Amino acid sequence: MDKFYHSVRLDEELCMGCINCIKRCPTQAIRVRNGKAQINSKFCIDCGECIRVCPHHAKHATYDKLEAMKQYEYTVALPPPSLYSQFNNLDDVNIVLNALLMMGFDDVFEVSAAAELVSEATREYLSENPDKLPAISTACPSVVRLIRVRFPNLIPNLLPLIPPVEVAAILAARKAMEKTGLERDKIGIIFISPCPSKVTYVKSPLGTEHSEVDKVFAIKDLYPQLLPCMKAVGDDPPEIGTSGKIGVSWGRSGGEASGLFTEDYLAADGIENVIRVLEDMEDQKFTNLKFVELSACNGGCVGGVLTVENPYVAEVKLKRLRKYMPVARNHMHAEAEELVKWTKAVQYEPVFNLGETMMESFARLNQVERLLKKLPGLDCGSCGAPTCKALAEDIVRGEAVESDCVYFLRDNVHKLSEEVSRLAAGIVEGDRDSYEKFKVMTKYIERISDEMTQLDRKEGRKRNDGKRID
Amino acid sequence: MTDMITFHYRISPDDFTRAGEASSDVKSKLKKMGVTPEAVRKVAIAMYEGEINMVIHAHGGEITVNITPDRIEMILADVGPGIPDIGLAMQAGYSTAPDAVRSLGFGAGMGLPNMKKYSDEMEIDTVIGKGTTICMVVYI
Ligand code: SF4
Ligand code: SF4
Numbered sequence: 001m002d003k004f005y006h007s008v009r010l011d012e013e014l015c016m017g018c019i020n021c022i023k024r025c026p027t028q029a030i031r032v033r034n035g036k037a038q039i040n041s042k043f044c045i046d047c048g049e050c051i052r053v054c055p056h057h058a059k060h061a062t063y064d065k066l067e068a069m070k071q072y073e074y075t076v077a078l079p080p081p082s083l084y085s086q087f088n089n090l091d092d093v094n095i096v097l098n099a100l101l102m103m104g105f106d107d108v109f110e111v112s113a114a115a116e117l118v119s120e121a122t123r124e125y126l127s128e129n130p131d132k133l134p135a136i137s138t139a140c141p142s143v144v145r146l147i148r149v150r151f152p153n154l155i156p157n158l159l160p161l162i163p164p165v166e167v168a169a170i171l172a173a174r175k176a177m178e179k180t181g182l183e184r185d186k187i188g189i190i191f192i193s194p195c196p197s198k199v200t201y202v203k204s205p206l207g208t209e210h211s212e213v214d215k216v217f218a219i220k221d222l223y224p225q226l227l228p229c230m231k232a233v234g235d236d237p238p239e240i241g242t243s244g245k246i247g248v249s250w251g252r253s254g255g256e257a258s259g260l261f262t263e264d265y266l267a268a269d270g271i272e273n274v275i276r277v278l279e280d281m282e283d284q285k286f287t288n289l290k291f292v293e294l295s296a297c298n299g300g301c302v303g304g305v306l307t308v309e310n311p312y313v314a315e316v317k318l319k320r321l322r323k324y325m326p327v328a329r330n331h332m333h334a335e336a337e338e339l340v341k342w343t344k345a346v347q348y349e350p351v352f353n354l355g356e357t358m359m360e361s362f363a364r365l366n367q368v369e370r371l372l373k374k375l376p377g378l379d380c381g382s383c384g385a386p387t388c389k390a391l392a393e394d395i396v397r398g399e400a401v402e403s404d405c406v407y408f409l410r411d412n413v414h415k416l417s418e419e420v421s422r423l424a425a426g427i428v429e430g431d432r433d434s435y436e437k438f439k440v441m442t443k444y445i446e447r448i449s450d451e452m453t454q455l456d457r458k459e460g461r462k463r464n465d466g467k468r469i470d
Numbered sequence: 471m472t473d474m475i476t477f478h479y480r481i482s483p484d485d486f487t488r489a490g491e492a493s494s495d496v497k498s499k500l501k502k503m504g505v506t507p508e509a510v511r512k513v514a515i516a517m518y519e520g521e522i523n524m525v526i527h528a529h530g531g532e533i534t535v536n537i538t539p540d541r542i543e544m545i546l547a548d549v550g551p552g553i554p555d556i557g558l559a560m561q562a563g564y565s566t567a568p569d570a571v572r573s574l575g576f577g578a579g580m581g582l583p584n585m586k587k588y589s590d591e592m593e594i595d596t597v598i599g600k601g602t603t604i605c606m607v608v609y610i
Contacts, residue, residue, distance in 0.1 A: 283518045353506070365475060
C-alpha cells in the first residue's frame with residue numbers, strides 16, 4: 001500500500017473552487033487549480049478538516065458500505081468508545097452492543113476493552129523509559145502522520161504501542177477463529193470508525209506492517225440502523241460489555257491520559273492546538289512532562305468527522321455513561337503483552353523540503369525570499385494557494401507561475417496599457433513608422449484582453465463563491 | 471547562485487506573546503531546506519532562548535541570521551544594560567529576571583547555558599550600559 005494513501009477525497013463535480021478548504025488545511029496540502037481543489041497526498045494527514053469546512057460537500061471520506069458484511073461467513077464488530085457517546089440517555093453500553101448483534105454482526109469486541117490493555121502497557125512504558133519522556137500518544141493516526149512529516153525531532157518520543165483498535169482487531173480475529181474453526185479470510189473484523197484518519201490507518205498503518213481490520217464502516221452510516229435495534233433491545237439487555245471507565249474514557253480528549261495515574265501529562269485537542277503543542281515541545285518549552293495526548297479533533301474522537309453528535313454534547317454523554325462503570329475490567333496477559341508493541345519504526349518523511357538536495361533547497365529558499373518581496377503579501381488565496389509564501393514555494397517547485405497572482409496580472413495590465421498610450425501618442429497619420437507602431441499596439445491590446453480574461457475568471461470565481469460560472 | 475541567505479528580525483521589548491516568532495520562522499525555513507533535524511533543533515532552542523533573553527533583559531533588539539550551505543550563524547544584538555558578570559550568567563540556574571517575568575514562567579536561568587549548550591560556537595561581546603552582541607553558530 002502506498003505510504004501516502006489517503007481516505008479523504010475530492011468530488012470534482014461538487015467542487016466550486018471557493019478556496020474555503022485551502023485556508024483551513026493545517027498542512028497547506030490543498031491548492032485550487034483550474035477552478036478545482038487538489039490535495040497533495042504527501043502533505044495530507046487525513047485529519048478531515050477540509051471535509052468539515054467545505055460548504056459544498058465536495059470533500060468526503062472513503063470507507064466501506066454496510067453491504068460489505070455479506071462477504072464474510074462470520075463478522076465481528078469493533079465499536080469504539082466514541083460510538084457510545086452518540087446516543088441520548090444511554091446508561092448501559094450493553095444496549096449498543098446487543099443492537100450490533102441484532103443488526104447482523106455475529107460478535108462484538110469492544111475497542112475500549114483493548115484500550116485498557118494499552119493503558120496498562122503505557123504505564124509500564126512510562127516507568128521503564130524515563131529517558132524517552134514525554135511519550136506522545138500514538139492513538140490518533142493524524143497526529144502520528146503529522147509528526148512523521150513535520151516534527152522529525154519528536155519521532156523518538158512517539159509511544160511505540162499499537163493503537164487500541166488494532167489490539168482489538170488482533171484479539172477479536174484470534175477469538176473468532178478459535179470459536180468458529182473458520183479460516184481467517186472467512187471472518188470479517190469490522191471497525192466502526194469516527195474518522196477518515198482511522199480508515200487510512202487500516203489501509204496503511206504506521207508502527208505495524210498491516211492491519212487486522214478487514215473493513216471500516218462510518219459511525220454516521222451505522223447510526224440510523226442502530227437506533228431501531230437499540231429500541232428493540234430494550235432496557236435490560238444481556239451483559240456482554242467487558243470494559244470499564246478507563247477504556248471508555250479513551251473516546252474523549254484527556255481520557256487516555258486519565259488512565260495513566262499521573263498528573264504530569266498534557267492533553268490537547270483540535271489540530272491547530274496540536275501543532276502549537278508540537279512546536280513548543282520541539283523547542284523544549286515543557287519540562288517534567290511524562291505523557292502528551294494529542295487528538296486531531298476537537299474534544300478527541302467524540303469530535304471525529306464521521307460522527308453525528310456535537311462533540312461537546314457527546315463528551316457529556318460519555319461522562320454520564322462512565323459513572324456506572326467499574327474502573328477497569330481488562331488486565332494485561334502474556335498474549336497481549338507481546339502484541340501491543342510496534343513492530344515497525346516510524347520514519348521521517350521530509351515532504352516539505354523545497355528541493356531534492358540541500359544545495360537545491362538552499363537555492364530555492366533564496367528564490368522564495370526574492371519572490372516574497374515581489375508578491376503583495378495579502379494572502380488573499382485568489383491564486384489557489386493559501387498564502388503568498390505557499391505560492392512562492394509552488395513557483396520555485398515549478399508547480400505554479402507568477403501570473404497566478406492576480407496582482408501580478410493587474411500590474412501587467414497597467415504596464416501594457418501605459419505602453420499602448422505611449423505608442424498611440426507617437427502615431428502620426430501617413431508616417432511610415434506608425435504602421436509598425438500600430439501593429440505592436442494591436443499585439444499589446446490583445447495581451448491586455450487575454451490577461452483581463454484571466455483576471456475576470458479569478459475574480460469571478462471569488463465573487464460567485466458557490467455558483468458555477470464555467 | 472548566492473551562497474548566503476540573510477534574515478533580519480526585530481525583537482520588540484516586553485512582548486512575550488510574540489517572543490519566539492523569529493526562531494520559529496527560522497526553524498520552518500531550515501526544515502524546508504532539508505537541514506538535519508538535529509541541527510534544526512539546536513538552532514531552534516538556542517535562538518529561542520536568545521530571543522526570550524532579549525525580551526526580558528535587553529528591551530528588544532535585532533537578530534540577524536546568516537545561512538550558508540554549511541553553517542547557520544545567529545547574531546543577536548541589543549542596546550540593553552549589558553551583562554556584568556558573564557561567568558555568573560553562564561551558570562545554570564542563575565537568573566536576574568525580574569519577579570514579574572519569573573511569574574510568567576520565564577527567567578529560570580537557563581538562557582545563556584542553553585544557548586551555549588545548543589550552539590557549536592558562541593561569542594559574547596558585552597559593554598555595560600551599551601549593549602550585548604551574541605554570535606552563535608551551528609554547523610550543518
Ligand atoms: S468547494 Fe471550496 S471548500 Fe469545497 S473542496 Fe472545492 S475549493 Fe475546497
Ligand atoms: S482525534 Fe480521534 S476521531 Fe479525530 S482524527 Fe484522531 S483518531 Fe480520528
